[in-house]
Amino acid sequence: MALASSSRDDKAEKPEILPMCLAKNSFLKEFGGKDYATVNMTEKRYAPIVLKKRLKKLLKTSEPVEEYDQDGNTIILMGETGCGKSTQVPQIVHRYLKKKFPNTKRTCIAITEPRRLAALTLAARVNEEMKSTIEGIIAHSVRFDTNFFDRTRIHFLTEGILLQQIMADPFLLGYHVVIVDEAHERSIATDLILGHLRKLVYYRNKVAKMMERELFKLKVVIMTATGEASTLQSYFPGSKVLFIEGRTHPVKINYLSPSSQSDDYLSLTAATVMKLHNELPVDEHFLVFLTGQEEIEGVVKQLRATNHHFHVFVCPLYAALPKKAQENAFTIPPYGTRKIVVATNIAETSLTIPGIKVVIDSGFIKAKSYLSSHGLEAYQVQHISKSQAAQRAGRAGRECPGQVYRMYPKQHFDNFADFEEPEIKRSNLTQLHLMLPHFYKIDGSFKFMEDINPEIAVDAKLELEALDLINPLQDTKAMLTELGKRLSKFPIEPKLATVLYYATARGVLEQASSIISMMETENLFLPSNEDTRSLELQKFWAPEGDLITYLNIFTQFVKSKNSKVWCDKSRISFRAMTYAVRVRKQLIDLMKRFLEEVEVDYKPLHNQNINMTIIHCFGKTIHWQRATMDPTGKYYRIENVQKVKHSDRIKKNRIWEARVRENPGLWSLDAPPKKILHAKIHPSSTLAVARPSEIIFLKATLNEKNDLFLHHCSVYDETIANLRHSHNEITIF
DNA sequence: TGGGGATTT
Numbered sequence: 182m183a184l185a186s187s188s189r190d191d192k193a194e195k196p197e198i199l200p201m202c203l204a205k206n207s208f209l210k211e212f213g214g215k216d217y218a219t220v221n222m223t224e225k226r227y228a229p230i231v232l233k234k235r236l237k238k239l240l241k242t243s244e245p246v247e248e249y250d251q252d253g254n255t256i257i258l259m260g261e262t263g264c265g266k267s268t269q270v271p272q273i274v275h276r277y278l279k280k281k282f283p284n285t286k287r288t289c290i291a292i293t294e295p296r297r298l299a300a301l302t303l304a305a306r307v308n309e310e311m312k313s314t315i316e317g318i319i320a321h322s323v324r325f326d327t328n329f330f331d332r333t334r335i336h337f338l339t340e341g342i343l344l345q346q347i348m349a350d351p352f353l354l355g356y357h358v359v360i361v362d363e364a365h366e367r368s369i370a371t372d373l374i375l376g377h378l379r380k381l382v383y384y385r386n387k388v389a390k391m392m393e394r395e396l397f398k399l400k401v402v403i404m405t406a407t408g409e410a411s412t413l414q415s416y417f418p419g420s421k422v423l424f425i426e427g428r429t430h431p432v433k434i435n436y437l438s439p440s441s442q443s444d445d446y447l448s449l450t451a452a453t454v455m456k457l458h459n460e461l462p463v464d465e466h467f468l469v470f471l472t473g474q475e476e477i478e479g480v481v482k483q484l485r486a487t488n489h490h491f492h493v494f495v496c497p498l499y500a501a502l503p504k505k506a507q508e509n510a511f512t513i514p515p516y517g518t519r520k521i522v523v524a525t526n527i528a529e530t531s532l533t534i535p536g537i538k539v540v541i542d543s544g545f546i547k548a549k550s551y552l553s554s555h556g557l558e559a560y561q562v563q564h565i566s567k568s569q570a571a572q573r574a575g576r577a578g579r580e581c582p583g584q585v586y587r588m589y590p591k592q593h594f595d596n597f598a599d600f601e602e603p604e605i606k607r608s609n610l611t612q613l614h615l616m617l618p619h620f621y622k623i624d625g626s627f628k629f630m631e632d633i634n635p636e637i638a639v640d641a642k643l644e645l646e647a648l649d650l651i652n653p654l655q656d657t658k659a660m661l662t663e664l665g666k667r668l669s670k671f672p673i674e675p676k677l678a679t680v681l682y683y684a685t686a687r688g689v690l691e692q693a694s695s696i697i698s699m700m701e702t703e704n705l706f707l708p709s710n711e712d713t714r715s716l717e718l719q720k721f722w723a724p725e726g727d728l729i730t731y732l733n734i735f736t737q738f739v740k741s742k743n744s745k746v747w748c749d750k751s752r753i754s755f756r757a758m759t760y761a762v763r764v765r766k767q768l769i770d771l772m773k774r775f776l777e778e779v780e781v782d783y784k785p786l787h788n789q790n791i792n793m794t795i796i797h798c799f800g801k802t803i804h805w806q807r808a809t810m811d812p813t814g815k816y817y818r819i820e821n822v823q824k825v826k827h828s829d830r831i832k833k834n835r836i837w838e839a840r841v842r843e844n845p846g847l848w849s850l851d852a853p854p855k856k857i858l859h860a861k862i863h864p865s866s867t868l869a870v871a872r873p874s875e876i877i878f879l880k881a882t883l884n885e886k887n888d889l890f891l892h893h894c895s896v897y898d899e900t901i902a903n904l905r906h907s908h909n910e911i912t913i914f
Numbered sequence: 915t916g917g918g919g920a921t922t923t
Contacts, residue, residue, distance in 0.1 A: 295920065295921075296919095296920060296921080297920090297921075322923085323921090323922095324921075324922055324923090327923090339920095339921065339922080340920095340921075340922090341920095341921050341922035342921095342922070342923070344921095344922075345922065345923045346923070348923090349923065366920090368920070368921080369921090370920095370921070370922085472918070473917080473918065474916090474917070474918090475916080475917090499917095499918080499919095500917095500918075500919065500920090501917065525918055525919075526918065526919060527918080527919060527920095529919085530919080530920090531919070531920075546918070546919095547918040547919090548918060548919085549918070549919085560917080560918060561918095562918090604920090612922090670923085671922090672921085672922035672923090673922085703917090704917080764922095767922090767923095771923095861915080862915090863915080863916070863917085864915035864916050865915090865916065865917075869915065870915090882917085884916080884917090888915095888916090890915095890916080890917095892917095
């Protein structure tokens with residue numbers, strides 16, 4: 182790893198290669214600033230209580246800020262993947278803190294990772310490298326798994342965990358340095374964390390100066406792939422930029438010649454793989470990037486069926502594939518056999534496959550996008566970005582020089598976008614908007630690196646308002662209702678958290694938690710042919726639909742004493758079930774804590790049909806997700822969330838009308854209603870064949886062929902809709 | 915009649 186620094190105005194400066202020891206010093210100098218060697222060591226221990234008091238006082242009296250000047254306390258660290266920054270930088274910073282504050286009992290560094298696995302393995306590797314003998318000095322925290330202690334100095338955690346910590350303590354008093362790894366991936370969590378940190382660095386630095394306590398500063402390192410840094414730099418004014426020289430091997434890039442270009446990228450990719458297989462040395466293993474399961478299985482079948490000059494070991498690789506089958510891709514085949522891994526973008530960032538020397542890149546990806554015209558998420562095959570193409574190519578140069586064959590001409594590549602759209606621009610933002618008021622707490626404002634699409638924001642706010650979780654007449658910082666405040670702490674979609682709340686009032690918390698935790702699992706069923714699947718389902722199949730079927734599966738799994746044998750026999754994923762058990766426990770624990778806080782007792786009901794009560798909780802809470810079947814057999818929504826609130830507002834709230842008139846762009850009542858789409862029940866649903874005339878659904882997706890599919894469906898007829906409950910009212914106001 | 919990839923005190 183070698184480092185060179187660049188000033189703010191000179192973005193194009195070429196990295197200068199420095200030896201390792203100098204590189205570390207250079208980094209420390211940048212990090213510590215000029216006072217690095219001469220800092221006055223007066224404080225014996227970290228005093229967060231004093232700090233918190235002063236921060237609160239400062240924020241009470243401070244004027245609104247336009248620019249949060251980082252004053253050199255934020256470093257943007259650019260380096261290629263594989264340059265070792267994720268393991269080295271935390272150690273360098275740790276040594277810096279130890280040297281700078283030798284008398285301080287405890288300093289702590291947080292390093293955020295977008296993925297659980299990365300947080301776990303990096304913590305383990307750094308622990309090994311530092312040969313730490315005291316347990317817990319280097320720790321990890323991911324959902325359901327932490328080994329964090331008070332004595333922890335280096336803390337690897339997932340972004341989601343840090344978000345929770347920010348909501349609990351916006352000043353992050355437990356940390357001296359926060360390192361944000363993989364910032365270029367721009368997950369929603371990254372965007373929230375960066376937006377919070379740029380303010381926090383500013384205020385902590387200000388208080389540290391006022392109190393003349395260097396230790397009270399918060400320093401931030403943002404680690405990102407090489408590329409455009411100017412967006413980050415202008416978002417963090419006064420930050421420093423460092424480059425790290427990569428230690429990856431060169432990758433030769435081969436473009437498709439314009440004459441052989443074709444619209445059928447799939448056949449082109451398959452043909453190229455076969456051609457290269459017969460030409461290249463047999464010990465050069467292949468990694469092929471395609472878009473989805475169906476494509477991959479098709480190409481795998483084709484490759485296996487063809488007679489080749491060399492032996493070939495073909496491995497599909499995608500998330501829905503059971504762990505056992507995924508492991509094939511990581512084995513090294515016997516000499517004389519070529520490994521060909523055919524993968525989705527799971528191999529782009531999440532998994533690193535050993536032995537790859539040749540990458541074949543189709544140039545396409547299946548990505549989620551948000552259609553605000555319909556208020557739903559869709560999966561679409563799209564061109565990759567230039568940075569994704571570079572990432573894919575890089576997979577060929579991890580162990581030795583390699584090459585990439587791009588299934589598109591250079592001219593096409595030049596037209597690709599530089600970067601993929603950040604997740605915040607292509608997702609439903611309901612959960613984000615329930616969290617957002619917490620991020621306004623510090624000084625009453627929050628600005629994202631790139632503004633949220635206002636149409637997506639309106640959809641999210643309408644849903645939250647319909648759930649009574651926000652009051653949009655208030656400013657963002659005061660927007661949450663009492664219920665919204667409580668439910669914002671739940672690690673599930675707001676509408677599901679609300680269902681859980683009403684389920685509690687009706688005495689079916691445990692059942693609703695089981696169902697919701699089952700919906701949180703991905704790939705519940707192991708692959709099997711359709712006939713087997715429908716046979717196996719008989720044991721769990723409930724006439725009411727998917728929700729009660731999930732409940733039956735969960736109940737029988739618990740009855741089997743959480744048995745893996747039972748899962749295998751039932752063609753259900755043991756991993757998914759184990760996960761569901763933990764999620765369910767977490768949800769029930771959270772809700773019980775919530776109930777303790779509001780001092781309400783809840784009692785299970787014993788009189789009526791419990792399944793109908795459960796379904797009623799879902800249907801009454803999310804009533805805009807009811808659908809009826811028309812004579813052609815397709816479903817359409819009975820009402821939509823906009824229409825419902827429209828009439829409510831007119832009736833209930835005169836102020837609302839005035840506000841809408843002031844802000845026609847954002848909240849216009851005259852906005853055209855969502856175009857009505859006709860939907861089908863997704864074939865994975867237990868109701869796909871029965872097709873009852875009235876249903877509720879919990880999720881809708883649009884596929885490539887413009888089919889709108891309804892998922893997690895349940896019968897919801899008049900009998901259920903009109904159920905009357907003698908339930909316990911929970912009042913929290 | 916069909917599911918890109920992550921993640922949550």
